[in-house]
Amino acid sequence: xxxxxxxxxxxxxxxxxxxxxxxxxxxxxxxxxxxxxxxxxxxxxxxxxxxxxxxxxxxxxxxxxxxxxxxxxxxxxxxxxxxxxxxxxxxxxxxxxxxxxxxxxxxxxxxxxxxxxxxxxxxxxxxxxxxxxxxxxxxxxxxxxxxxxxxxxxxxxxxxxxxxxxxxxxxxxxxxxxxxxxxxxxxxxxxxxxxxxxxxxxxxxxxxxxxxxxxxxxxxxxxxxxxxxxxxxxxxxxxxxxxxxxxxxxxxxxxxxxxxxxxxxxxxxxxxxxxxxxxxxxxxxxxxxxxxxxxxxxxxxxxxxxxxxxx
Numbered sequence: 001x002x003x004x005x006x007x008x009x010x011x012x013x014x015x016x017x018x019x020x021x022x023x024x025x026x027x028x029x030x031x032x033x034x035x036x037x038x039x040x041x042x043x044x045x046x047x048x049x050x051x052x053x054x055x056x057x058x059x060x061x062x063x064x065x066x067x068x069x070x071x072x073x074x075x076x077x078x079x080x081x082x083x084x085x086x087x088x089x090x091x092x093x094x095x096x097x098x099x100x101x102x103x104x105x106x107x108x109x110x111x112x113x114x115x116x117x118x119x120x121x122x123x124x125x126x127x128x129x130x131x132x133x134x135x136x137x138x139x140x141x142x143x144x145x146x147x148x149x150x151x152x153x154x155x156x157x158x159x160x161x162x163x164x165x166x167x168x169x170x171x172x173x174x175x176x177x178x179x180x181x182x183x184x185x186x187x188x189x190x191x192x193x194x195x196x197x198x199x200x201x202x203x204x205x206x207x208x209x210x211x212x213x214x215x216x217x218x219x220x221x222x223x224x225x226x227x228x229x230x231x232x233x234x235x236x237x238x239x240x241x242x243x244x245x246x247x248x249x250x251x252x253x254x255x256x257x258x259x260x261x262x263x264x265x266x267x268x269x270x271x272x273x274x275x276x277x278x279x280x281x282x283x284x285x286x287x288x289x290x291x292x293x294x295x296x297x298x299x300x301x302x303x304x305x306x307x308x309x310x311x
Contacts, residue, residue, distance in 0.1 A: 021117040022105045026098050029086055029155060032147065036061070036089040066151035067129050069136035069206060080151075085125035088154045097155045101162065107173055107185070108166040112225065118160065119232025124161020124214035131155075131213035136206045145203055157214030158197075163189050166216035167288070173236050 036236040060302075068074050087095050100291035105117050116134050132152045136142045142149070166173070167189040174182025193215060196208040221231055230236075284300050296304075 015108070020100065021114050022109050023083050023108060025105065025121060026101055029088075029094065029097055029101070032086040033088055033094040036087065053105070053303070062089075062153070063151070066153045067132060068151045069149045071133065071137060074133055081126060081129045082122075084129060084152050085121075085155045085158045085299075090154075093154055097159060100159045101155070104163045104166045104174070107170065108162060109171050111166070111173075112222070116165075116221075116225065116232055116235055119235050120161050120165050121155070121158045121190045121220055122235075123221060123231065124217045125155060125158035127217045128157025128161070128210040128214035132210040135209040141201075142205050143188055148203070149206060152210060153213040156207065157210045160192065160211045160214040161218035161221070163192060163218065164215035165222045168219050246262060 011208065039061055043053040043057040044050065051237075064077060065080060065083045065087040067080045068077065101121075107162065109117055109119070129152060136146055136149055138301040153230050165209070167186050168211075169186065175185060175188070176183050193212065196211045196215075200206040200212075224231055280303065284296065284304060
């Protein structure tokens with residue numbers, strides 16, 4: 001049994017895991033889509049004209065959730081810098097967003113741990129949205145067409161952050177293994193980046209800049225994580241404090257990122273383990289799931305190698 005098989009036996013099925021950030025992200029996007037679609041249907045049956053219904057739907061609902069390019073509209077609706085990345089009522093839009101979140105997020109979850117997915121998504125969407133507003137207002141060619149520039153919607157920048165983060169962490173990871181041994185994910189990511197790059201000098205240039213900025217954020221996040229700087233740490237602490245507030249009996253142990261690099265055990269590091277225990281194996285697999293394989297100590301990696309041969 002190899003490491004992948006041992007990991008899969010511990011993590012099946014994906015959608016059934018507790019506190020799975022990837023599943024939470026997919027569900028959150030789906031809930032926004034379902035809610036907006038329901039409201040759109042209500043507008044549709046409330047007006048005689050479909051055009052009138054769509055006009056009021058855009059103005060009264062979508063306009064308060066999507067990210068406007070005009071700063072005079074944006075600042076009174078500052079929350080749109082977060083809500084826009086979950087806002088979509090297009091069927092193909094939600095399908096593509098969910099599929100790419102799952103495709104890249106699943107790999108990222110295996111390699112970097114469960115806790116990094118949401119911070120990367122939010123950082124990518126946030127700075128991508130900022131780049132969208134700035135580009136429309138600072139680039140003359142885009143500023144002249146501001147009146148015709150639709151508000152930014154969807155998780156394009158956030159998904160690009162996850163895609164680039166995954167590629168930065170494991171560029172040679174292969175998908176579709178039946179096609180000539182698999183396609184490296186860097187090829188797929190490069191195609192997405194090239195498409196956005198080619199559309200900068202167009203009416204949708206603001207969207208392209210937002211996506212590329214999200215990708216840059218994903219790259220920088222992983223680079224900093226490799227150096228021991230966890231940009232998502234404050235988010236984790238905020239979630240833990242909120243959890244402690246509503247669950248007083250449950251206290252989270254505060255552990256620094258450098259402390260998690262080594263397995264905490266009372267056993268001396270030079271002392272060999274004679275038997276492979278299922279509990280120890282489960283603990284290590286849980287650590288991979290939460291923090292990523294790169295966070296294992298050398299002793300833990302050796303344990304997994306021995307376990308894969310003996311089991």
